[in-house]
Amino acid sequence: MSDDRLVGIVLVSHSAAVAASVAELAQGLVGGGPEVPVAPAGGTEGGSFGTSAELVVAAAASVDRGAGVAVLTDLGSAVLTVKALLAEGDELPDGTRMVDAPFVEGAVAAVVTAATGADLDAVVAAAEEAYGYRKV
Numbered sequence: 001m002s003d004d005r006l007v008g009i010v011l012v013s014h015s016a017a018v019a020a021s022v023a024e025l026a027q028g029l030v031g032g033g034p035e036v037p038v039a040p041a042g043g044t045e046g047g048s049f050g051t052s053a054e055l056v057v058a059a060a061a062s063v064d065r066g067a068g069v070a071v072l073t074d075l076g077s078a079v080l081t082v083k084a085l086l087a088e089g090d091e092l093p094d095g096t097r098m099v100d101a102p103f104v105e106g107a108v109a110a111v112v113t114a115a116t117g118a119d120l121d122a123v124v125a126a127a128e129e130a131y132g133y134r135k136v
Helices: 016-028 053-063 077-088 103-115 120-132
Strands: 008-013 038-042 069-073 096-099
Touching: 008 016, 008 053, 008 077, 008 103, 016 038, 016 103, 038 053, 053 069, 053 077, 069 077, 069 103, 069 120, 077 096, 096 120, 103 120
Parallel strands: 008 038, 008 069, 069 096
Antiparallel strands: none
16 A cells, blocks of 8 residues: 555644654554654644644644544643634645544554555544543
């Protein structure tokens, strides 16, 4: 499967380190499959904790391959920022969807599913199913 039509994934966190680490973990768990376009959008442009609409927009543009973009957020202003961008309607690529999923488990499920060539609906569903992962 060519990676030019895979669903892109954006990970929005208040921390650049958290977003980058979760991206690295999710991509690392794919194994030998195609490289899913994943971009972290963490922190602010100045490197502090927070959320930057500009970083989210740039990350989404960088992973857009025409198959849709799934955006996962950690909490608070990350959620509000992505909702505001989606409401504006013209800053994010067509086919961008915010995913209601746990950040780490949802990211892993989204990236692994995207690596199979699944469409945006399947990627979103896999990430959302991560809420049901039991640990005990």
